[in-house]
Amino acid sequence: MFVLIFLFEVGSSIVVGVGFDAQQNAWLAILLALIGGIILFIVYYYLFQQYPNHVFTEYLEEILGKPIGKVVAIIYILYFFYIAGRVLRDFGDLLITTALDQTPLIVVNLIIVLLVLYSYYLGIEVIARAGNIFFIMLIILAFSFFLLVFIDQLPKIENLQPVLEKGWEPVIKTAFPLTLTFPFGEIIVFTMIFPFLNQKEKLFKIGVAALTFSGILLMLTMTLILSVLGPTLSSESQFPLMDAIAKVNIADIIQRLDPIALAILIIGIYFKITIFYFGGMYGFEKLIQIEKNKRKYYLLISGGALLTASIFMAEGLTQHLKIGLEIVPSYVHLPLQVYIPLILVIINVVKNKMSKYKNNLQ
Amino acid sequence: MLLENIRAMREIKKGEAMRRRIQKLIKKKTKDLNSKTLDQKQKKSIISSLEESIKHLNETLGNSDDFVVRKISVGKEEDINIGIFYIEGLVDTERVSDFIIEPLMFDFQEDESIHSKQDLLTVIKDSTIAVGDIQDVSDYESLVSSLASGYVIILVDGFTKGFTIGLTNENYRNVTEPSQETVVRGPKEGFTETLRTNTALIRRKINSPNLRIETRKIGEVTQTQVSIMFIKGIVNEKVLEEVRARLSKINIDGLLESNYIEELIQDKTFSPFPTIYNTERPDVVSACLLEGRVAILVNGTPFVLVVPSLFIQFFQAAEDHYQRWDFSTFIRFLRIACFFITLLAPSLFIAITTYHQEMIPTPLLISLAAQREGVPFPAFVEALLMEITFEILREGGIRMPKAVGQAISIVGTLVIGTAAVEAGFISAAMVIIVAITAIASFVIPAHNMSISIRLIRFLFMGLAASFGLFGITAAFIGLILHLCSIRSFGIPYMSPFGPFNVPDQKDSLFRLPLWRLSTRPRLVNQQNINREQSPSPKPPSKK
Known part of the structure; x- marks a missing residue:
């Protein structure tokens, strides 16, 4: 579980880069967002505790009543699929701009979709086990990235100064809502996975630890990238990590490591898509109660839908990033990740109070 | 029209299904019958007349040439007829004459204690035959099966009981050093065919x-x-x-x-x-x-x-525990590295030379390009050709008679090593890659594991040729997913890595000193985890 949350958090955000709008103070922004993320996690955890054996879309119905709950559940399912599609698109664009400039987007995405379908078919347990193995690899590779960058003496402390040049305002602006919702708020999809856990008591500790750990790693990486590239370059670059790694050149032998970084990122992104897809698909399965033997067809259909969505989502990379960074956070992420869960908590608390009150009356 | 066709088709299908069902039934019936008759024939208890028994056994075994029947008559009046049966080759004939025939013929005659007929069998069993493994037998079925597995059968005329005596011929291959898993240090005995x-x-x-x-x-x-x-x-x-x-x-x-x-x-x-x-x-x-x-x-x-x-077991060798722990750990890491080399080396080479040339340092890139100048194939075809050639050589080397083996290796080195490069068919770098892959695949101790890696390698090469590093990574993710989904008798194949298990790390990729290995693998063994633990060796304290 720790591993899944970690991979999920680090997955795509590390590529696209988080919090660079705050210029030199990106690390502060991430830290702030991390705190917000933990608060959100507490909210989700509270909800989960009320219904420890149900996934999110199921207890929506219990809290909101059947008709409204169903509608909201469908919205969430679509949301998960949409985000899966978004990340897929992010990823496809990344690959095509960096490595495979002559391959059509659809082929690249198709391969990832096939992988995602395969892993959903194998089940959450297998995904988690594979996550363990990739986690080990990712940590080793991230560590070697740090090491290489420092050996090459790339980071320059000047790039990080001055601290809080323009005061707190830009920091807070980047932290909320952008960095809060992406990547931290996205753990809402884990409300679909919590019920599968073996040791539910440990969930809270593990969740917070994973969030903190990934937040700190993100922070370190972003700070490192900033110190390597400088604030202007890193906020302008589409994929700052790639540019930072590409700068490594040790004794003219180890140079241009970006394709290897790319390989790491593929793993991270794959996990992110898989988990979102899992959230969406599992919710869907629960909602309409699919028969076992028909599952295959639904899988194929949804995979196809995911593929198409990822391609027709935006006309080009620029539009795609614009939607992703400006519209989605405030109009999609915020209400779904923050407002609705908060409302749910409030309703739940009120309901509990009411029933207690009733009990007292009787 | 169409509808009718469909209907007709359906009828035909129905007919087909019915026919199949009937066939199955018939088969089952006949099978039942067969087995019943067999049972009746063989469950038959032993006939008291020796002649009848011999006739019956000859019938059952189809007058087989290696079926030996030896009749002897013993007793004071030589009126006790005994039949000894065995299958030649399965039984140690020398011992049969020493321990069965001789005692029966000579010791038995002097024996005065036979009063009644009933005692006869007991006397033969308890005080005449000088063999440890002796058992009663009373029906033909078990008699014949013991006969086939190398027992000697003794039947006495007039009794419905006999003995099976274990005197199997132990002239098999001796215990020798195993041909596959050889060690520098450690026991040098290997299993045999017995x-x-x-x-x-x-x-x-x-x-x-x-x-x-x-x-x-x-x-x-x-x-x-x-x-x-x-x-x-x-x-x-x-x-x-x-x-x-x-x-x-x-x-x-x-x-x-x-x-x-x-x-x-x-x-x-x-x-x-x-x-x-x-x-x-x-x-x-x-x-x-x-x-x-x-x-x-x-x-x-x-x-x-x-x-x-488990997966990791195929990368451990017997010797890991007979050598110093630090060296064994190093060797294990080396094996894992070889696993990756076997799996990825050719495909990485393909991917980098076709898609990611910028990763290669410029001087090396120039020399690679110079080498490839006259090569008519793309890197993928080149690699495929070489890998397949290697596989052919390997297979050829195994099947060849030993005397010809040398010729193969000479042809192999000449063809692959020099001629192919000189002829401009293959670039020299590719030869190096293929050679490394080949050698690395032999480092993996388990033969069946290295075979499977060599197979998957081709898939990786194909994906590398079409998608570069992305293809390799995607295939790799797929591979890990597949590995994680396998279970071996209920135990996850990739444990102790996925699911991750800290205590089991002590003896999987690492090999800690023996005194640290105080637990058994947790997933394999669930009831008795703790081993005996010896303290860590310490030098005597100085005074």
């Missing part, structure tokens, strides 16, 4: 009464003996039950090698990876038993199966 020798080899290593052996016969025709070995109290009972259940489901004509069993009981057939470990070293089997695994021994093959087996 089941009993093999179980004895293990018994000699584990002198515990808790070492249990269960033997059964599998194979309708061959009646091959198959033994399960485990240590009571350490073994994982669930796995043991599973092994028993799976073995009893086997229904096959012949069982000639342990792979027959492996293929019939493994968890996943459609996977290139082996989920059952095999070895020809008694010490390896003993170590596995001590960890709580179950061994399956098959008569007629020196290869013993061990279940459950």
Whole structure:
């Protein structure tokens, strides 16, 4: 579980880069967002505790009543699929701009979709086990990235100064809502996975630890990238990590490591898509109660839908990033990740109070 | 029109289904009948007349040439007729004459204690025949099956009972050094083709009464003996039950090698990876038993199966525990590195030279480009050609008679090494890559694992050629997912890495000093985790 949350958090955000709008103070922004993320996690955890054996879309119905709950559940399912599609698109664009400039987007995405379908078919347990193995690899590779960058003496402390040049305002602006919702708020999809856990008591500790750990790693990486590239370059670059790694050149032998970084990122992104897809698909399965033997067809259909969505989502990379960074956070992420869960908590608390009150009356 | 057609088709299909069902029924009936008649024939109890018995046995065995019948008459008046039956070659003839025929002919005559006829059999059994393994037999079925497995049968005229005497010919291959898994340090004995020798080899290593052996016969025709070995109290009972259940489901004509069993009981057939470990070293089997695994021994093959087996097990060798721990750890890492080299080296080379040239330092890039100048093929075809050539050479080397083997290696080195490069067919760098891959694949101790890696390698090469590093990574993710989805007798194949398990790390990729290895693998063995623990060695304290 720790591993899944970690991979999920680090997955795509590390590529696209988080919090660079705050210029030199990106690390502060991430830290702030991390705190917000933990608060959100507490909210989700509270909800989960009320219904420890149900996934999110199921207890929506219990809290909101059947008709409204169903509608909201469908919205969430679509949301998960949409985000899966978004990340897929992010990823496809990344690959095509960096490595495979002559391959059509659809082929690249198709391969990832096939992988995602395969892993959903194998089940959450297998995904988690594979996550363990990739986690080990990712940590080793991230560590070697740090090491290489420092050996090459790339980071320059000047790039990080001055601290809080323009005061707190830009920091807070980047932290909320952008960095809060992406990547931290996205753990809402884990409300679909919590019920599968073996040791539910440990969930809270593990969740917070994973969030903190990934937040700190993100922070370190972003700070490192900033110190390597400088604030202007890193906020302008589409994929700052790639540019930072590409700068490594040790004794003219180890140079241009970006394709290897790319390989790491593929793993991270794959996990992110898989988990979102899992959230969406599992919710869907629960909602309409699919028969076992028909599952295959639904899988194929949804995979196809995911593929198409990822391609027709935006006309080009620029539009795609614009939607992703400006519209989605405030109009999609915020209400779904923050407002609705908060409302749910409030309703739940009120309901509990009411029933207690009733009990007292009787 | 169309509708009618469809209807007609349906009718035909229905008819077909009916016919099949009837056929099945008929088959079943005839089978039942057959087995019934067989039962009746063979369950027959022994006829008291010796002549009749001989006639009957000759009939059952079809007057086989190697079936030996020896009739002797003993007693004071030479009125007791005894028949001795055995199959030539399976039985030690010298000992038959020494310990059966001689005592019967000479000692028996002087014996005065035979008063009644009833005592006769007891006297023969208890005080005449000088062999340890002697058992009563009273029906033809077990008589014939003992005969076929190398027992000597004694029938006395006038009795409906006989004896089976174990005097099997032990003239098999001696215990020699195993041909596959050789070690620098460690025991140099390997299993043989005889089941009993093999179980004895293990018994000699584990002198515990808790070492249990269960033997059964599998194979309708061959009646091959198959033994399960485990240590009571350490073994994982669930796995043991599973092994028993799976073995009893086997229904096959012949069982000639342990792979027959492996293929019939493994968890996943459609996977290139082996989920059952095999070895020809008694010490390896003993170590596995001590960890709580179950061994399956098959008569007629020196290869013993061990279940459950994990992915990492195929990268461990017997010697790891006979050498210093630090060196063993290093070797294990080396093996994992070789795993990746075998799997990825050719595909990485393809990907980098076709898609990511910028990764290669400029001077090297120039020399690579110069080498490839005259090469007519793209990197993928080049690599494929070389890899396949190598596989051909390897296979050719195995099947060749030993005398010709040298010729193969000379042709191989000349063709692959020099001629191909000089002719401008292949670039020299590719030869190096293929050679490294080949050597690395031999570093992996388990042969069946290295085969599967070599197979998957081609898939990786194809994806690398079409998608570069992305293809490799995608294939790699798929591979890990697949590996994680496999279970071996209920135990996740990739443990202790996925699911991650800290205590088991001590003896999987690392090999900590022996005094630190105080627990058995947690997933393999669930009831008796703790081993005896010896303290860490310390020099005597100075005064």
